[in-house]
């Protein structure tokens with residue numbers, strides 16, 4: 001017969017196994033045990049079409065594409081999630097198949113998560129963009145499905161700014177051409193139209209995380225900085241904000257784009273803008289491929305108006321690394337562009353440094369984990385940002401309710417009526433456009449009450465998605 005101490009040990013072992021997603025009787029000795037103790041004992045992920053079925057963190061399925069950094073994989077593995085990892089992005093049909101049953105997907109800038117793809121994602125709870133840009137995801141549709149999207153807003157900003165500094169000097173000194181010539185055995189020692197950057201004017205379009213960081217670095221090289229932005233932003237150093245794009249174009253020796261891909265920034269620099277630039281000036285784009293009209297740029301270089309360009313991003317980028325991927329089939333202007341002098345082409349590597357990728361992996365994986373395990377949406381780009389203090393796991397009969405709903409009158413009254421048989425320990429709700437998100441911790445909940453709470457919330461007309469953590 002077991003002693004009370006043995007029974008106690010057995011119970012503890014059962015609880016730890018549930019925490020780790022293992023079977024009762026298994027005791028995990030994972031070093032992440034103490035971190036794990038801050039997460040819910042069981043996580044019930046209940047989407048629109050899913051029945052209430054509690055499961056452990058070990059049931060969470062994560063699909064990671066595009067060579068997301070290992071720091072993220074380690075965080076997810078530490079949680080006991082099931083991680084499927086791919087180095088490249090997936091063709092559309094394969095992505096549709098894979099996305100059907102995952103709870104989270106991690107992507108970078110290549111994978112398009114359009115409505116067509118997202119509507120197959122029946123269990124999806126959260127998307128992680130392991131990069132800055134989120135234009136590849138249909139953010140509104142995701143929010144309407146109750147799917148929060150996270151990104152890393154500035155972890156690779158410095159890497160991009162440093163790349164642009166390198167490109168400014170490379171263009172000014174025609175380094176790309178000299179290097180290609182030497183690789184093919186030609187010694188071509190020239191100084192004609194090769195310049196110092198000291199005293200030249202850098203025009204930055206978009207003075208956000210990258211543009212402003214670049215401004216500081218450029219001034220350290222003795223450059224004058226002008227910037228144009230749709231909002232008024234405090235100048236760093238002695239940089240000056242100009243009120244029109246034309247003014248920036250007229251006065252700059254180097255023009256560099258650091259704006260997001262939006263309808264307004266499509267072909268922001270096209271033939272009229274190149275015509276407005278100084279003769280012999282340079283164009284740099286490490287933002288998004290849609291921002292520059294490349295055929296118009298080719299014409300401006302051919303006409304001698306633009307003395308060189310550095311492009312890191314393109315309207316159509318290949319899904320994976322390899323020869324021939326940057327082809328005429330994808331970008332019809334390619335052959336003309338590569339034949340022009342002083343043209344630097346890089347394969348979207350602005351944010352591709354060890355430092356940036358490692359930091360992004362940690363930041364986004366941590367955001368996703370907090371959303372999956374605790375419901376915390378702080379940092380999401382398409383969802384109201386809501387957080388509650390951690391769940392008190394020592395307290396029995398506590399349930400965290402996560403309720404995403406349409407932002408219409410009467411919801412709180414209905415929801416609180418459903419929760420009113422229990423003690424609402426804490427509650428917070430916020431909205432963003434048509435979507436609202438409510439978090440509530442309720443106590444005095446018996447196991448038998450949980451299904452009832454779920455069913456009642458599920459029957460509400462405003463519901464988008466429900467999760468109960470307990």
Ligand SMILES: NC(=O)c1ccc[n+]([C@@H]2O[C@H](COP(=O)([O-])OP(=O)(O)OC[C@H]3O[C@@H](n4cnc5c(N)ncnc54)[C@H](O)[C@@H]3O)[C@@H](O)[C@H]2O)c1
Pocket residue numbers: 132133134153154156157160205206207208209210211228229230231258259260261264265286287288312313348349350351352
């Ligand atoms: N090449 C790469 O690897 C790489 C890496 C990181 C980011 N990016 C891209 O760089 C871009 C900028 O990133 P960020 O982090 O600096 O973004 P950010 O949001 O911090 O800054 C963007 C700035 O652009 C301004 N802006 C928006 N529309 C504008 C317009 N029509 N005209 C002028 N200004 C406008 C905004 O007000 C904002 O200040 C994004 O497209 C991002 O995806 C590329």
Ligand SMILES: O=C(O)[C@H](O)COP(=O)(O)O
Pocket residue numbers: 108109110130131132133134156348349350351352
């Ligand atoms: O949006 C970004 O952060 C950059 O464009 C980098 O994207 P990547 O992670 O696909 O290189």
